[in-house]
Amino acid sequence: xxxxxxxxxxxxxxxxxxxxxxxxxxxxxxxxxxxxxxxxxxxxxxxxxxxxxxxxxxxxxxxxxxxxxxxxxxxxxxxxxxxxxxxxxxxxxxxxxxxxxxxxxxxxxxxxxxxxxxxxxxxxxxxxxxxxxxx
Numbered sequence: 001x002x003x004x005x006x007x008x009x010x011x012x013x014x015x016x017x018x019x020x021x022x023x024x025x026x027x028x029x030x031x032x033x034x035x036x037x038x039x040x041x042x043x044x045x046x047x048x049x050x051x052x053x054x055x056x057x058x059x060x061x062x063x064x065x066x067x068x069x070x071x072x073x074x075x076x077x078x079x080x081x082x083x084x085x086x087x088x089x090x091x092x093x094x095x096x097x098x099x100x101x102x103x104x105x106x107x108x109x110x111x112x113x114x115x116x117x118x119x120x121x122x123x124x125x126x127x128x129x130x131x132x133x134x135x
Contacts, residue, residue, distance in 0.1 A: 058103045064102070
């Protein structure tokens with residue numbers, strides 16, 4: 001009886017080991033790991049790629065942030081500048097390179113944040129606090 005239990009447990013463990021990584025790779029098919037690739041600096045990306053109708057820094061801002069980071073460290077990039085941001089990341093590899101931008105008004109009451117995928121050069125998320133407060 002113990003033998004049957006042990007064999008069943010080993011088979012179950014092997015099935016879980018084989019199926020979990022395969023599913024994880026499929027999840028990241030659209031936004032896979034691109035950490036081995038080289039991309040322009042955050043400053044260059046802001047100047048050359050960012051559509052200023054979508055995101056534009058405040059000229060007399062208390063704070064302007066431009067940073068290239070990975071998806072898993074994006075929250076840390078915002079936290080460094082005391083900017084609370086919530087976002088979802090289904091289907092994005094943790095090591096996917098991203099650009100993070102934030103601007104805070106002179107009085108600190110209004111802020112605009114945006115993050116972009118480095119490889120596809122597309123906006124992945126944007127927050128404004130309060131709504132439409134920054135031009």
